[in-house]
Structures are given as structure tokens and as C-alpha cells.
Amino acid sequence: MAVETVRGVQASEPNVHGYRSFSLGEFTFRRDEYFVYVKWPTGSHLMSADAFLRALQRDVAWQFFYGTVNFDGVVGTVNHYGTVDLFAGRYNDAYRKAELDHVENFETPLIMATFRAILEDWTNASFDPFASPHETGTAFGPKTGDNKAAINRHRVTAKRMVAVPGDEPVRSDATGFRINRQFLDVPQDAPEIIAEPGFEGEVNAFNLFAYLSRSDVTWNPSVVSACKNSLYCPTTEEYILPIIHGNDRVEWFVQLSDEIYWDVENRDTGAVRAKDLMKAGDVAAMPANIRHQGYAPKRSMLLVWENASPDLPGLISSGKLPINPVDF
Numbered sequence: 001m002a003v004e005t006v007r008g009v010q011a012s013e014p015n016v017h018g019y020r021s022f023s024l025g026e027f028t029f030r031r032d033e034y035f036v037y038v039k040w041p042t043g044s045h046l047m048s049a050d051a052f053l054r055a056l057q058r059d060v061a062w063q064f065f066y067g068t069v070n071f072d073g074v075v076g077t078v079n080h081y082g083t084v085d086l087f088a089g090r091y092n093d094a095y096r097k098a099e100l101d102h103v104e105n106f107e108t109p110l111i112m113a114t115f116r117a118i119l120e121d122w123t124n125a126s127f128d129p130f131a132s133p134h135e136t137g138t139a140f141g142p143k144t145g146d147n148k149a150a151i152n153r154h155r156v157t158a159k160r161m162v163a164v165p166g167d168e169p170v171r172s173d174a175t176g177f178r179i180n181r182q183f184l185d186v187p188q189d190a191p192e193i194i195a196e197p198g199f200e201g202e203v204n205a206f207n208l209f210a211y212l213s214r215s216d217v218t219w220n221p222s223v224v225s226a227c228k229n230s231l232y233c234p235t236t237e238e239y240i241l242p243i244i245h246g247n248d249r250v251e252w253f254v255q256l257s258d259e260i261y262w263d264v265e266n267r268d269t270g271a272v273r274a275k276d277l278m279k280a281g282d283v284a285a286m287p288a289n290i291r292h293q294g295y296a297p298k299r300s301m302l303l304v305w306e307n308a309s310p311d312l313p314g315l316i317s318s319g320k321l322p323i324n325p326v327d328f
């Protein structure tokens, strides 16, 4: 790599397609008009540019999330909450057996700066990695401009709850959040709050369905309420979850509307474990040792319930807590 840019990011001059190449440790990343090429000392891998950018966008916006973010069955990251593993083939049985897998650990600020730089350089003006395919232009072709507004969206992280004074605001036309084309039938009324005298400033409520009907992003769990480590992270889903999420803790799913198909796999090998169709009203607990990817034929609402306790990964991996939250 010829050029070193700010914050330790290793980048080249633009190639003939207008895109810079990047290196991080022994990994290199480059793209052309259609594809992204990832290389490491024992192998290489190719992904469609749109799929790669959708996955990269989530990894960056979620700050590497809980556990494993697989971009696909080969490359991804594991969050150690201060450092991050970047891996290739590490959680893929065939790569492991062939000894082609590779993993490197980085301080979070370095891998974050590198991933941000790739996302910014490789996202064209026409592409919004958070949008559904129907609501964005193309990711392909030679480099044309950028889309910093889309890739640097504010991430909703309520400290107490949406609509509480001083916390995350409700959404409206006036704030630029219009009702999505597939949620035009969702009632937009607001709850009436009747507080006991003396408690007027301490009681609050908002219409979650109306709030979600105005989401302009897909597959992006955001915190709408927090009670200590218990986080309600609802999200609207359309097309394919751009990552395969590997859990380091249990995740509860409540399907609030429409349907999502789920593929559930062994987190460490990728072996198929379950196929599941969640319909409106269904509740599921994803075990702490699986990975999952969802498919939503129509925009749907999903409540993801996370426990953000930093103690959970250690308690589960040491066997002090079960991998299933409930036995039947």
C-alpha cells in the first residue's frame, strides 16, 4: 500500500475504476465495478459489492455488535469489546479442515477507522447500504461521488425511551421520516397519557408501530427503550439480513408484523441447524451458540430484545449460564 492516511488506515491511490485498496494487518481489500476481493496469506475471497457494503455498513454502525458479524460464510468479525477479530474461513468447516482459515485481532479504533474508510470510499452517490433494494440505486459501476449522509445516519440509542423529553424524538413528516410505502395502513395515532397528579413529568408513551412505519432503514436494530441492560431494539426488515449474526448471548425475537424466514446454523461450523418461518405474533429465542440470517418478502416489523450485560459472553462460554433461555 503506497499511501498511509489518517488514524493508521493503509490505503492505496485509486485504481482504474476509481476505488482505493486497503490493507489491515495481513488482509487486503479491493473492489472493481461489481466485486470486492478480500485476500489473506492462505486464501482469497470474492463478494458482490452491494452485499459487501450492506454488511460493512451494519458492522460499522453497530460498532461490531454482539458476538460475530459474518459478512457471508467466509469473512467477518468477532467483537471482544475493546478489540475485534477479523477472520476468513475461521467459522467455516471446509476452510478449517483445509487449513486455509486466518484470523487477526485488532484494537477496535484501528479496524473501525479502516472499515469506515472503505465504506466511505466504495459507496457511490447512488447507493444507500441501509435501504431495501427497491429503495436505493445501484452499488455498481465505476466510482461516482459518495453518500456520506446515508452511511453516517444517526443511530437511535434511547437512554430511557423514545419520546421522553431530552431522549430520542418520535418520527414525523416534519423531521423527514415519511411513512414507508409498505406501512401506509399503520395507524398513526398517539396514546393519551393520563398521569396521577404529581407524576405528570414521569409517565410517557409513544406509538411503536407508527414509529417503525416511518423507519427509513432495513435490518438495523436500534434501541427505543432501555431498562438497565435490557434493551428493546425493534427494526424493520425487507429483503435479506445483510449479515449472518453469530450470537454470544441469547436474543429474543418478537415478530410484530408480516413474516420473516430464518436460516439458523451452527455458529462455529456453519452446519444447517434449523429453518424457521416467523409469522406476526410469533416469539423466538435464538440460542447463544447459533448464527442466523433472515429473509423478509415484504417489509416487516421485528422486535429484537437484547441483554447488553458485558458479563454474558463469559458466563455462557464457561457454562455458568445455559445457551437456551428456556426449556420446554
Ligand SMILES: [Fe+2]
Pocket (backbone or CB within 6 Å): 245, 251, 292
Ligand atoms: Fe441477531
